[in-house]
Protein backbone atom coordinates (compact mmCIF):
# COMPACT_ATOMS: atom_id res chain seq x y z
CA UNK A 1 0.00 0.00 0.00
CA UNK A 2 1.41 3.37 -0.94
CA UNK A 3 1.93 6.07 1.64
CA UNK A 4 1.57 9.79 1.21
CA UNK A 5 3.96 12.54 2.24
CA UNK A 6 2.33 13.17 5.60
CA UNK A 7 4.06 16.51 5.95
CA UNK A 8 1.35 17.89 3.67
CA UNK A 9 -1.26 17.04 6.31
CA UNK A 10 0.51 19.30 8.78
CA UNK A 11 -0.18 22.40 6.66
CA UNK A 12 -2.81 24.48 8.42
CA UNK A 13 -5.88 25.85 6.63
CA UNK A 14 -6.05 26.83 3.01
CA UNK A 15 -3.79 29.17 1.14
CA UNK A 16 -4.44 32.75 2.27
CA UNK A 17 -5.55 34.00 -1.12
CA UNK A 18 -8.00 31.13 -1.65
CA UNK A 19 -9.72 32.11 1.61
CA UNK A 20 -9.90 35.73 0.49
CA UNK A 21 -11.26 34.76 -2.94
CA UNK A 22 -13.98 32.61 -1.33
CA UNK A 23 -15.07 35.44 0.97
CA UNK A 24 -15.09 38.00 -1.85
CA UNK A 25 -16.99 35.69 -4.24
CA UNK A 26 -19.61 34.95 -1.59
CA UNK A 27 -20.07 38.67 -0.91
CA UNK A 28 -20.31 39.49 -4.61
CA UNK A 29 -22.89 36.72 -5.14
CA UNK A 30 -25.02 38.22 -2.36
CA UNK A 31 -24.53 41.77 -3.67
CA UNK A 32 -24.34 41.42 -7.46
CA UNK A 33 -24.65 45.16 -8.10
CA UNK A 34 -21.83 46.42 -5.91
CA UNK A 35 -18.49 47.29 -7.47
CA UNK A 36 -15.76 45.62 -5.47
CA UNK A 37 -12.28 47.10 -5.79
CA UNK A 38 -9.49 44.59 -5.30
CA UNK A 39 -6.31 45.87 -3.70
CA UNK A 40 -5.56 42.50 -2.15
CA UNK A 41 -3.54 40.06 -4.21
CA UNK A 42 -0.18 41.26 -5.51
CA UNK A 43 -1.03 40.81 -9.18
CA UNK A 44 -0.28 43.51 -11.74
CA UNK A 45 -2.96 45.10 -13.94
CA UNK A 46 -1.10 47.10 -16.59
CA UNK A 47 -0.63 45.43 -20.02
CA UNK A 48 2.78 44.25 -21.20
CA UNK A 49 4.97 47.09 -22.49
CA UNK A 50 5.15 47.54 -26.30
CA UNK A 51 8.83 46.48 -26.47
CA UNK A 52 7.92 43.19 -24.84
CA UNK A 53 4.92 42.60 -27.10
CA UNK A 54 7.13 43.17 -30.16
CA UNK A 55 9.73 40.71 -28.84
CA UNK A 56 7.01 38.13 -28.21
CA UNK A 57 5.60 38.53 -31.75
CA UNK A 58 9.06 38.27 -33.31
CA UNK A 59 9.85 35.15 -31.30
CA UNK A 60 6.55 33.54 -32.32
CA UNK A 61 7.47 34.16 -35.98
CA UNK A 62 10.85 32.50 -35.39
CA UNK A 63 9.14 29.45 -33.94
CA UNK A 64 7.07 29.13 -37.14
CA UNK A 65 10.10 28.78 -39.40
CA UNK A 66 12.28 25.63 -39.43
CA UNK A 67 15.43 27.77 -39.79
CA UNK A 68 14.80 29.72 -36.60
CA UNK A 69 12.71 27.23 -34.61
CA UNK A 70 13.85 26.53 -31.04
CA UNK A 71 13.22 23.33 -29.09
CA UNK A 72 14.39 22.64 -25.56
CA UNK A 73 16.22 25.57 -24.00
CA UNK A 74 19.75 25.16 -22.59
CA UNK A 75 19.70 23.98 -18.94
CA UNK A 76 20.60 27.33 -17.37
CA UNK A 77 18.55 29.39 -19.84
CA UNK A 78 19.56 31.12 -23.09
CA UNK A 79 22.86 32.91 -22.99
CA UNK A 80 21.39 36.08 -24.54
CA UNK A 81 19.17 36.46 -21.48
CA UNK A 82 21.74 35.44 -18.86
CA UNK A 83 24.23 37.90 -20.39
CA UNK A 84 21.65 40.72 -20.32
CA UNK A 85 20.86 39.94 -16.67
CA UNK A 86 24.52 39.71 -15.65
CA UNK A 87 25.25 43.04 -17.32
CA UNK A 88 22.22 45.08 -16.27
CA UNK A 89 21.26 43.67 -12.89
CA UNK A 90 24.76 42.95 -11.61
CA UNK A 91 27.74 44.35 -13.50
CA UNK A 92 26.14 47.80 -13.88
CA UNK A 93 25.54 47.85 -10.11
CA UNK A 94 29.12 46.85 -9.35
CA UNK A 95 28.25 43.24 -8.49
CA UNK A 96 30.46 40.37 -9.58
CA UNK A 97 27.98 37.85 -10.96
CA UNK A 98 28.74 35.90 -14.15
CA UNK A 99 26.16 34.68 -16.70
CA UNK A 100 26.88 31.05 -15.78
CA UNK A 101 25.88 31.73 -12.16
CA UNK A 102 22.35 32.65 -13.31
CA UNK A 103 19.64 30.00 -13.63
CA UNK A 104 16.64 31.13 -15.67
CA UNK A 105 13.29 29.80 -14.45
CA UNK A 106 9.57 30.38 -14.73
CA UNK A 107 9.40 32.58 -11.65
CA UNK A 108 10.45 33.25 -8.10
CA UNK A 109 7.59 31.36 -6.48
CA UNK A 110 8.85 28.02 -7.83
CA UNK A 111 12.46 28.88 -7.11
CA UNK A 112 11.75 30.07 -3.56
CA UNK A 113 9.84 26.86 -2.97
CA UNK A 114 12.30 24.53 -4.66
CA UNK A 115 15.62 25.90 -3.42
CA UNK A 116 15.27 24.20 -0.01
CA UNK A 117 15.61 20.82 -1.77
CA UNK A 118 19.38 21.14 -2.05
CA UNK A 119 19.74 21.49 1.74
CA UNK A 120 19.62 18.83 4.42
CA UNK A 121 16.29 18.23 6.11
CA UNK A 122 18.11 18.86 9.42
CA UNK A 123 18.77 22.48 8.57
CA UNK A 124 16.99 25.05 10.67
CA UNK A 125 15.34 27.93 8.84
CA UNK A 126 14.84 31.48 10.04
CA UNK A 127 12.09 33.62 8.55
CA UNK A 128 10.77 37.11 9.03
CA UNK A 129 7.38 37.37 10.67
CA UNK A 130 5.21 38.40 8.81
CA UNK A 131 6.47 36.66 5.68
CA UNK A 132 5.62 35.56 2.13
CA UNK A 133 3.97 32.20 3.00
CA UNK A 134 5.81 30.07 0.41
CA UNK A 135 9.09 29.93 2.36
CA UNK A 136 7.60 28.25 5.43
CA UNK A 137 5.00 26.10 3.66
CA UNK A 138 7.54 24.49 1.34
CA UNK A 139 9.78 23.70 4.30
CA UNK A 140 6.75 22.14 6.01
CA UNK A 141 6.25 19.93 2.95
CA UNK A 142 9.90 18.87 3.19
CA UNK A 143 9.53 17.96 6.89
CA UNK A 144 11.89 20.61 8.18
CA UNK A 145 9.65 22.61 10.51
CA UNK A 146 8.62 20.36 13.44
CA UNK A 147 5.12 20.62 14.87
CA UNK A 148 2.54 23.35 14.44
CA UNK A 149 1.02 25.16 17.39
CA UNK A 150 -2.36 26.52 16.29
CA UNK A 151 -2.49 28.84 19.30
CA UNK A 152 0.66 30.74 18.43
CA UNK A 153 0.44 29.86 14.70
CA UNK A 154 4.10 28.94 14.73
CA UNK A 155 6.22 25.85 13.98
CA UNK A 156 8.43 24.37 16.70
CA UNK A 157 11.56 24.13 14.53
CA UNK A 158 11.37 27.48 12.77
CA UNK A 159 13.17 30.58 14.02
CA UNK A 160 10.82 33.55 13.70
CA UNK A 161 12.23 37.04 13.42
CA UNK A 162 9.46 39.49 14.29
CA UNK A 163 9.25 42.56 12.06
CA UNK A 164 7.26 45.09 14.00
CA UNK A 165 6.72 48.84 14.20
CA UNK A 166 9.31 48.88 17.03
CA UNK A 167 12.13 47.63 14.80
CA UNK A 168 10.93 49.46 11.68
CA UNK A 169 9.78 46.12 10.22
CA UNK A 170 13.41 45.04 9.83
CA UNK A 171 14.42 41.77 11.53
CA UNK A 172 17.11 41.61 14.24
CA UNK A 173 19.79 38.95 14.15
CA UNK A 174 18.24 35.88 15.82
CA UNK A 175 19.35 34.57 19.24
CA UNK A 176 19.38 30.99 17.99
CA UNK A 177 21.72 30.29 15.06
CA UNK A 178 19.90 29.30 11.85
CA UNK A 179 21.30 27.36 8.88
CA UNK A 180 19.09 29.00 6.24
CA UNK A 181 17.88 32.58 6.48
CA UNK A 182 15.08 33.82 4.24
CA UNK A 183 15.17 37.56 3.67
CA UNK A 184 12.98 39.52 1.28
CA UNK A 185 13.58 43.22 0.61
CA UNK A 186 11.74 45.30 -0.46
CA UNK A 187 9.40 43.25 1.67
CA UNK A 188 6.15 41.56 0.94
CA UNK A 189 3.91 42.17 2.90
CA UNK A 190 5.20 45.16 4.91
CA UNK A 191 6.72 47.16 2.05
CA UNK A 192 9.74 47.80 4.31
CA UNK A 193 13.35 47.80 3.16
CA UNK A 194 16.74 47.65 4.81
CA UNK A 195 19.75 49.74 4.03
CA UNK A 196 22.92 48.42 2.48
CA UNK A 197 24.67 48.76 5.86
CA UNK A 198 21.95 46.66 7.53
CA UNK A 199 22.12 44.02 4.82
CA UNK A 200 25.92 43.95 5.16
CA UNK A 201 25.40 42.98 8.83
CA UNK A 202 23.35 39.99 7.70
CA UNK A 203 25.98 38.96 5.18
CA UNK A 204 28.73 39.23 7.80
CA UNK A 205 26.60 37.27 10.26
CA UNK A 206 25.83 34.49 7.73
CA UNK A 207 29.51 34.15 6.83
CA UNK A 208 30.44 34.09 10.53
CA UNK A 209 27.95 31.38 11.57
CA UNK A 210 28.06 29.38 8.33
CA UNK A 211 24.48 30.08 7.24
CA UNK A 212 23.05 30.64 3.76
CA UNK A 213 20.85 33.66 3.05
CA UNK A 214 18.11 33.10 0.51
CA UNK A 215 17.51 36.64 -0.63
CA UNK A 216 14.25 37.33 -2.44
CA UNK A 217 14.57 40.55 -4.42
CA UNK A 218 11.33 40.20 -6.41
CA UNK A 219 10.46 43.87 -5.75
CA UNK A 220 13.87 45.36 -6.50
CA UNK A 221 12.49 47.56 -9.32
CA UNK A 222 10.42 49.57 -6.83
CA UNK A 223 13.40 50.87 -4.87
CA UNK A 224 13.51 54.67 -4.93
CA UNK A 225 15.96 55.48 -2.12
CA UNK A 226 19.70 55.57 -2.73
CA UNK A 227 20.92 53.62 0.31
CA UNK A 228 18.66 50.62 -0.34
CA UNK A 229 20.49 47.74 -2.07
CA UNK A 230 19.03 46.28 -5.27
CA UNK A 231 20.96 43.05 -4.85
CA UNK A 232 22.55 41.27 -1.92
CA UNK A 233 25.73 41.00 -4.03
CA UNK A 234 26.25 44.73 -3.47
CA UNK A 235 27.44 43.59 -0.03
CA UNK A 236 30.99 42.42 0.54
CA UNK A 237 31.22 38.68 1.08
CA UNK A 238 27.76 37.82 -0.27
CA UNK A 239 29.26 35.46 -2.88
CA UNK A 240 30.12 32.99 -0.12
CA UNK A 241 26.78 33.05 1.71
CA UNK A 242 23.89 34.19 -0.48
CA UNK A 243 21.51 32.91 -3.12
CA UNK A 244 19.37 35.56 -4.80
CA UNK A 245 15.89 35.09 -6.26
CA UNK A 246 14.53 37.45 -8.90
CA UNK A 247 11.30 37.71 -10.84
CA UNK A 248 10.08 39.45 -13.99
CA UNK A 249 6.55 39.55 -12.53
CA UNK A 250 6.57 42.87 -10.77
CA UNK A 251 9.14 44.90 -12.75
CA UNK A 252 7.75 43.90 -16.17
CA UNK A 253 4.24 42.54 -15.60
CA UNK A 254 5.15 38.90 -16.30
CA UNK A 255 2.81 37.40 -13.66
CA UNK A 256 0.95 35.59 -16.44
CA UNK A 257 3.93 35.21 -18.80
CA UNK A 258 6.21 33.58 -16.19
CA UNK A 259 9.93 34.29 -15.97
CA UNK A 260 12.44 34.60 -13.16
CA UNK A 261 15.93 33.57 -12.21
CA UNK A 262 18.07 32.41 -9.32
CA UNK A 263 21.69 33.35 -8.76
CA UNK A 264 23.97 30.80 -7.11
CA UNK A 265 27.57 32.09 -7.00
CA UNK A 266 30.28 29.49 -7.55
CA UNK A 267 31.99 30.57 -4.31
CA UNK A 268 29.06 29.36 -2.22
CA UNK A 269 30.21 26.03 -0.82
CA UNK A 270 29.51 23.50 1.90
CA UNK A 271 32.99 22.08 2.49
CA UNK A 272 34.15 21.11 -1.00
CA UNK A 273 30.63 20.87 -2.46
CA UNK A 274 29.44 23.84 -4.47
CA UNK A 275 25.76 24.73 -4.16
CA UNK A 276 25.96 25.88 -7.77
CA UNK A 277 26.58 22.32 -8.92
CA UNK A 278 23.73 20.98 -6.76
CA UNK A 279 21.27 23.53 -8.11
CA UNK A 280 22.53 22.89 -11.66
CA UNK A 281 21.88 19.18 -11.14
CA UNK A 282 18.42 19.87 -9.77
CA UNK A 283 17.57 22.34 -12.53
CA UNK A 284 18.80 19.99 -15.25
CA UNK A 285 16.96 16.99 -13.85
CA UNK A 286 13.61 18.47 -12.89
CA UNK A 287 13.14 21.45 -15.19
CA UNK A 288 13.10 21.91 -18.95
CA UNK A 289 13.40 25.66 -19.10
CA UNK A 290 11.27 28.74 -19.62
CA UNK A 291 9.97 28.98 -23.22
CA UNK A 292 12.21 30.57 -25.86
CA UNK A 293 9.46 33.07 -26.62
CA UNK A 294 9.33 34.16 -22.98
CA UNK A 295 13.10 34.38 -22.65
CA UNK A 296 13.15 36.63 -25.74
CA UNK A 297 10.50 38.78 -24.03
CA UNK A 298 12.75 38.84 -20.96
CA UNK A 299 15.65 40.07 -23.10
CA UNK A 300 13.47 42.97 -24.27
CA UNK A 301 13.09 44.07 -20.63
CA UNK A 302 16.77 45.11 -20.84
CA UNK A 303 16.54 46.92 -24.19
CA UNK A 304 16.71 50.73 -24.10
CA UNK A 305 13.05 50.92 -25.16
CA UNK A 306 11.97 48.27 -22.68
CA UNK A 307 13.77 49.97 -19.80
CA UNK A 308 12.13 53.30 -20.60
CA UNK A 309 8.65 51.82 -20.87
CA UNK A 310 9.00 49.77 -17.70
CA UNK A 311 10.28 52.73 -15.74
CA UNK A 312 6.97 54.40 -16.55
CA UNK A 313 5.01 51.32 -15.55
CA UNK A 314 6.73 51.11 -12.17
CA UNK A 315 6.17 54.87 -11.73
CA UNK A 316 2.46 54.35 -12.47
CA UNK A 317 2.15 51.81 -9.66
CA UNK A 318 4.27 53.89 -7.31
CA UNK A 319 1.97 56.85 -7.93
CA UNK A 320 -0.86 54.59 -6.74
CA UNK A 321 1.25 53.76 -3.70
CA UNK A 322 1.51 57.47 -2.96
CA UNK A 323 -2.25 57.91 -3.30
CA UNK A 324 -2.84 55.05 -0.83
CA UNK A 325 -0.13 56.10 1.61
CA UNK A 326 -1.09 59.76 1.83
CA UNK A 327 -4.84 59.12 1.60
CA UNK A 328 -4.74 56.74 4.54
CA UNK A 329 -2.45 59.01 6.52
CA UNK A 330 -4.83 61.94 5.98
CA UNK A 331 -7.65 59.72 7.19
CA UNK A 332 -5.75 59.10 10.43
CA UNK A 333 -4.36 55.62 9.76
CA UNK A 334 -0.88 54.55 10.80
CA UNK A 335 0.83 53.51 7.57
CA UNK A 336 4.24 52.37 6.35
CA UNK A 337 5.76 50.93 3.18
CA UNK A 338 4.87 52.32 -0.24
CA UNK A 339 8.15 54.20 -0.75
CA UNK A 340 10.42 51.43 -2.07
CA UNK A 341 7.68 48.85 -2.57
CA UNK A 342 4.21 48.55 -4.09
CA UNK A 343 2.76 47.50 -0.73
CA UNK A 344 1.26 49.69 1.98
CA UNK A 345 1.11 48.23 5.47
CA UNK A 346 -1.46 49.79 7.75
CA UNK A 347 -2.37 49.34 11.35
CA UNK A 348 -6.00 48.31 11.71
CA UNK A 349 -8.05 50.96 13.52
CA UNK A 350 -9.71 50.66 16.93
CA UNK A 351 -7.90 47.46 17.87
CA UNK A 352 -9.75 45.44 15.20
CA UNK A 353 -8.01 42.20 14.30
CA UNK A 354 -6.84 41.78 10.71
CA UNK A 355 -9.75 39.60 9.54
CA UNK A 356 -12.33 41.82 11.27
CA UNK A 357 -10.92 44.78 9.33
CA UNK A 358 -11.00 42.70 6.13
CA UNK A 359 -14.75 42.04 6.65
CA UNK A 360 -15.39 45.66 7.64
CA UNK A 361 -13.63 46.99 4.53
CA UNK A 362 -15.35 44.50 2.21
CA UNK A 363 -18.82 45.09 3.61
CA UNK A 364 -18.73 48.83 4.27
CA UNK A 365 -16.35 50.02 1.55
CA UNK A 366 -16.45 47.16 -0.97
CA UNK A 367 -12.65 47.23 -0.97
CA UNK A 368 -10.53 44.08 -0.73
CA UNK A 369 -7.16 44.00 0.98
CA UNK A 370 -5.10 41.29 2.66
CA UNK A 371 -5.23 40.60 6.41
CA UNK A 372 -1.76 40.96 7.90
CA UNK A 373 -2.27 37.94 10.15
CA UNK A 374 -2.31 35.76 7.02
CA UNK A 375 1.44 36.40 6.74
CA UNK A 376 2.32 35.39 10.29
CA UNK A 377 1.46 36.13 13.92
CA UNK A 378 3.29 39.48 13.99
CA UNK A 379 1.04 40.58 11.12
CA UNK A 380 -2.00 40.49 13.41
CA UNK A 381 -3.53 43.93 13.73
CA UNK A 382 -2.14 44.94 10.33
CA UNK A 383 -3.47 45.01 6.79
CA UNK A 384 -1.84 45.10 3.34
CA UNK A 385 -3.03 47.14 0.38
CA UNK A 386 -1.34 46.88 -2.99
CA UNK A 387 -0.55 49.59 -5.50
CA UNK A 388 -1.08 47.21 -8.43
CA UNK A 389 -4.63 48.35 -9.24
CA UNK A 390 -5.58 50.93 -11.84
CA UNK A 391 -5.14 54.58 -10.82
CA UNK A 392 -8.90 55.21 -11.05
CA UNK A 393 -9.76 52.24 -8.83
CA UNK A 394 -7.04 53.17 -6.35
CA UNK A 395 -8.35 56.71 -6.02
CA UNK A 396 -11.92 55.46 -5.63
CA UNK A 397 -10.93 52.85 -3.04
CA UNK A 398 -9.15 55.45 -0.93
CA UNK A 399 -12.09 57.85 -1.18
CA UNK A 400 -14.34 55.07 0.07
CA UNK A 401 -11.99 54.20 2.95
CA UNK A 402 -11.78 57.87 3.95
CA UNK A 403 -15.56 58.01 4.30
CA UNK A 404 -15.83 54.98 6.61
Ligand SMILES: Cc1ncc(COP(=O)(O)O)c(C=O)c1O
Nearest residue numbers: 107108109132188218247249260
Ligand atom coordinates in the same frame (compact mmCIF):
# COMPACT_ATOMS: atom_id res chain seq x y z
C1 LIG B 1 8.24 37.96 -2.13
C2 LIG B 1 7.77 37.29 -3.36
N1 LIG B 1 8.56 36.41 -3.97
C3 LIG B 1 8.17 35.78 -5.08
C4 LIG B 1 6.93 36.01 -5.63
C5 LIG B 1 6.49 35.25 -6.83
O1 LIG B 1 7.04 35.72 -7.99
P1 LIG B 1 6.80 35.01 -9.38
O2 LIG B 1 5.59 35.61 -10.00
O3 LIG B 1 8.05 35.27 -10.14
O4 LIG B 1 6.61 33.54 -9.14
C6 LIG B 1 6.07 36.91 -5.04
C7 LIG B 1 4.74 37.13 -5.62
O5 LIG B 1 3.88 37.79 -5.15
C8 LIG B 1 6.50 37.57 -3.87
O6 LIG B 1 5.72 38.43 -3.25
